[in-house]
Amino acid sequence: MKRLRTPACLTIAGSDCSGSAGIQADLKVMQIHGVYGMSVLTALTSQNSRGIDGIYSVHPVLIERQLDACLSDINCDTVKIGMLPDFKSVVRIAECLQRHRMKNIVMDSVVISSSGQIMCEGTAISATIKYLFPYVLVYSSNIMEAYVLVQRVLGHCPFSLRTLEDIKNLLRIIHKAGPRFIVLNGHHVAYNDNFEIISSPTTDSFTVDLIFDGDNFYVFQKPYDLRYSKTVHGTSCSMTAAIASNIALGKRPLEAIQEARQSIERASLSIQEEFSSISRSAQLFRRIKPSSSNHTVTLCLQSSATADNARPPAFLSKTRT
Numbered sequence: 156m157k158r159l160r161t162p163a164c165l166t167i168a169g170s171d172c173s174g175s176a177g178i179q180a181d182l183k184v185m186q187i188h189g190v191y192g193m194s195v196l197t198a199l200t201s202q203n204s205r206g207i208d209g210i211y212s213v214h215p216v217l218i219e220r221q222l223d224a225c226l227s228d229i230n231c232d233t234v235k236i237g238m239l240p241d242f243k244s245v246v247r248i249a250e251c252l253q254r255h256r257m258k259n260i261v262m263d264s265v266v267i268s269s270s271g272q273i274m275c276e277g278t279a280i281s282a283t284i285k286y287l288f289p290y291v292l293v294y295s296s297n298i299m300e301a302y303v304l305v306q307r308v309l310g311h312c313p314f315s316l317r318t319l320e321d322i323k324n325l326l327r328i329i330h331k332a333g334p335r336f337i338v339l340n341g342h343h344v345a346y347n348d349n350f351e352i353i354s355s356p357t358t359d360s361f362t363v364d365l366i367f368d369g370d371n372f373y374v375f376q377k378p379y380d381l382r383y384s385k386t387v388h389g390t391s392c393s394m395t396a397a398i399a400s401n402i403a404l405g406k407r408p409l410e411a412i413q414e415a416r417q418s419i420e421r422a423s424l425s426i427q428e429e430f431s432s433i434s435r436s437a438q439l440f441r442r443i444k445p446s447s448s449n450h451t452v453t454l455c456l457q458s459s460a461t462a463d464n465a466r467p468p469a470f471l472s473k474t475r476t
């Protein structure tokens with residue numbers, strides 16, 4: 156059926172003055188996908204590819220006013236949430252999103268930046284779990300952030316991270332707290348053939364990304380590649396903005412997630428390392444190509460307890476392990 160209007164997406168995030176992460180990355184990615192982008196700023200930062208040296212939070216009242224201004228005027232298909240600096244902002248955002256009955260919420264966990272900077276107060280994480288998680292459709296994080304989150308959910312993490320099964324258990328706990336789909340970026344962690352985490356990767360080591368939908372784990376195993384850990388900062392902002400855009404375009408969550416992962420991964424891998432950071436950033440955004448919706452994705456499905464009933468969507472061709 157022909158679309159009558161351009162899909163619209165709202166990003167609630169911090170500003171990255173250097174243009175690679177946060178609001179700036181989100182709007183670029185939405186534009187690439189042909190989605191109309193709106194933005195609510197939660198914080199101003201001074202940063203570049205080497206690190207972050209200043210964070211200034213926007214007053215929660217002004218965050219709420221920005222949100223009301225956008226949502227009371229423009230029909231919004233998807234909300235993408237990034238940096239949430241403090242408790243009060245989270246509470247205001249949660250109230251406002253409920254008031255406007257926003258359903259398609261995609262959240263990027265912005266707890267620690269790729270340069271190692273803490274991006275929010277601890278109480279903001281607790282507020283996110285309590286007030287926002289019940290409404291989150293897709294939640295995306297890396298392993299360290301997932302671990303910090305589980306510590307906040309349970310008060311402590313009841314196991315240490317030694318194997319892939321431990322990582323899956325983190326996702327099971329997060330899923331119980333609310334988000335319906337969880338995307339785990341695992342490219343910093345290396346495994347051996349027994350799926351044990353190893354600290355000194357060899358040429359045989361591999362990494363694992365996961366998607367969990369509450370029933371099934373979709374497992375993406377790749378050779379450990381140093382290039383993944385050297386990509387431009389803002390890669391996870393771009394990936395979640397791509398997921399939000401795909402959902403705004405009418406794709407189902409698993410399809411939206413998988414296409415976004417692939418397009419960002421392809422773009423990241425083709426970046427030429429010899430160039431300056433600004434040029435690498437420019438290359439990333441230039442090379443993000445939204446996937447066409449009718450391609451087949453081959454992935455490896457590892458089922459949880461419901462293995463026998465597991466029925467992946469038709470567009471995923473599965474191979475069981």
Ligand SMILES: Cc1ncc(COP(=O)(O)O)c(N)n1
Pocket residue numbers: 168169170171176177178200202237238265267268269270387388389390391392
């Ligand atoms: C405003 C803002 N939001 C998010 C990130 C995280 O991105 P990364 O972890 O790639 O540094 C960032 N650096 N700045």
